[in-house]
Amino acid sequence: MRALHALPLLLLAACGDDGAQQPVDAPLTLDAAIDAGLPIGCDYAERRDLTNDDVSSGSGSPEPTGLMFTTKTVICGTLEATHFDGDITVDIDAFTFSLAADADVLVRLHGTGLATPELVGVDVYGGASLNQLVGSNSVIGSHAVTAIRLTAGTYKLSAFALHSAALASAMPYRLEVVADAPATRCPELTTGGYAEMADGAASTGNDMIRLVSGTPPAQTASPGDSPEPTAFSIAGGTNHRITGSAADVAVADVYEDVDTYAFATSATTNELGVRLTWPGATTNLDYLLFEASSAEPVIRQITTATQGPELRTFAVKTGTSYWLLVGAKAGTGGLPAAYTATLCGATFTP
Ligand SMILES: [Ca+2]
Ligand SMILES: [Ca+2]
Ligand SMILES: [Ca+2]
Ligand SMILES: [Ca+2]
Known part of the structure; x- marks a missing residue:
């Protein structure tokens, strides 16, 4: 379509x-x-x-x-x-x-x-x-x-x-x-939250999705990877922090390291802002949102800027499990890059 x-x-x-x-x-x-x-x-x-x-x-x-x-x-x-x-x-x-x-x-x-x-x-x-x-x-x-x-x-x-x-x-x-007021609604959080822990030495432990140019996104064939279990159930008006590292890995993919984080929206959360930040001005990180276990992106925040943030606000389904995938664009500079994703829940009532 x-x-x-x-x-x-x-x-x-x-x-x-x-x-x-x-x-x-x-x-x-x-x-x-x-x-x-x-x-x-x-x-x-x-x-x-x-x-x-x-x-x-x-x-x-x-x-x-x-x-x-x-x-x-x-x-x-x-x-x-x-x-x-x-x-x-x-x-x-x-x-x-x-x-x-x-x-x-x-x-x-x-x-x-x-x-x-x-x-x-x-x-x-x-x-x-x-x-x-x-x-x-x-x-x-x-x-x-x-x-x-x-x-x-x-x-x-x-x-x-x-x-x-x-x-x-x-x-x-x-x-x-x-x-x-994006600076107060969804500012970058600087402490606490969930830290990437399951990527392994090869940086493939949390990948879940392959994004190969010219083909639709697909789940990885590897049985060994699993999404990072943040256990976040994001309520309206609450913000959550994820930190991780985008590794310098050579893969035949649109992205080098991809890191996938599982979280859920609460029963009333129907909007989400995601602010992805990283240091320096030579690295291009992106994020995509999927419903859990689906390889079809709901949101692609993939500007080509080599400086953060990647920032977007969008509607989400209430009470739903999602995967947030953070990817380092193939060939980008400055890897490995430490990144912070701030997830900002909101409840819109018409
Ligand atoms: Ca008309
Ligand atoms: Ca990683
Ligand atoms: Ca990874
Ligand atoms: Ca009309």
């Missing part, structure tokens, strides 16, 4: 990104009437479903909400059941909003049933033509979340649902942008 941002992207030609200009002497009753029609908790509600898709149809344009973000902005829309394109597109709804100042934000998409279609999420675009992808998320468990820093300006949120058939019924959703 194609990612949304791999679909043909057609630039907006004649559509400005400014909200409709209101005459300064517009009657006050106009605003009152619009506001009165909004569902509770919504700052804007989708108005033109059939023409707010500027990705797959090419003929649409984002709805200019006119909203200026301060601490929380909520856009309410619906994934429609009525205009599946016969391929994979169920519905795409694009909206613009603006920030007057730079801000760290969490972008969430939530609503009942959003886990039903094959892929539901939000792409965030910036730039003068609103075609530069600056963030994205997809539903895992109950909802979708990502954390990004946005500079002042105008952005486009494209909510999408991709599936092999039309939805059985329409699904209302809420797109929310809320202020974030």
Whole structure:
């Protein structure tokens, strides 16, 4: 299945990104009437479903909400059941909003049933033509979340649902942008936690997954490896520390040493941030998240930077066992590298 941002992207030609200009002497009753029609908790509600898709149809344009973000902005829309394109597109709804100042934000998409279609999420675009992808998320468990820093300006949120058939019924959703404080929500922990202990002299004791270029990730054939047993059951609002060493090993793999850590989410934890850090500026470490015993990545945080952190916030399933794999990119400098992974649990309640 194609990612949304791999679909043909057609630039907006004649559509400005400014909200409709209101005459300064517009009657006050106009605003009152619009506001009165909004569902509770919504700052804007989708108005033109059939023409707010500027990705797959090419003929649409984002709805200019006119909203200026301060601490929380909520856009309410619906994934429609009525205009599946016969391929994979169920519905795409694009909206613009603006920030007057730079801000760290969490972008969430939530609503009942959003886990039903094959892929539901939000792409965030910036730039003068609103075609530069600056963030994205997809539903895992109950909802979708990502954390990004946005500079002042105008952005486009494209909510999408991709599936092999039309939805059985329409699904209302809420797109929310809320202020974030990543430095306090998920700072690097510097003491305590779980230390890698089962990698062995060959640094293969905790591998679990092979990532060979050109083939899907697969479980190792070795019967001798096992994931590091952190025994973490991560509750919302609690942060946990893992430390380990990425060894300098020669393997025919995308990664040299890979180290896999088993942990679980608590019954209410539905979001996780993972901050992976290491010293120096010549080493490229990545992390991937798998559900335990699966070789299909749920999250790949694999930027090519040779300086930490690798940092991402995403939705997770509650009460679920996961594997966090830390890998040293093949050929990277500075190995062995001591690393710290800080896992930050959160409970989002709509
Ligand atoms: Ca639409
Ligand atoms: Ca829609
Ligand atoms: Ca290791
Ligand atoms: Ca290893």
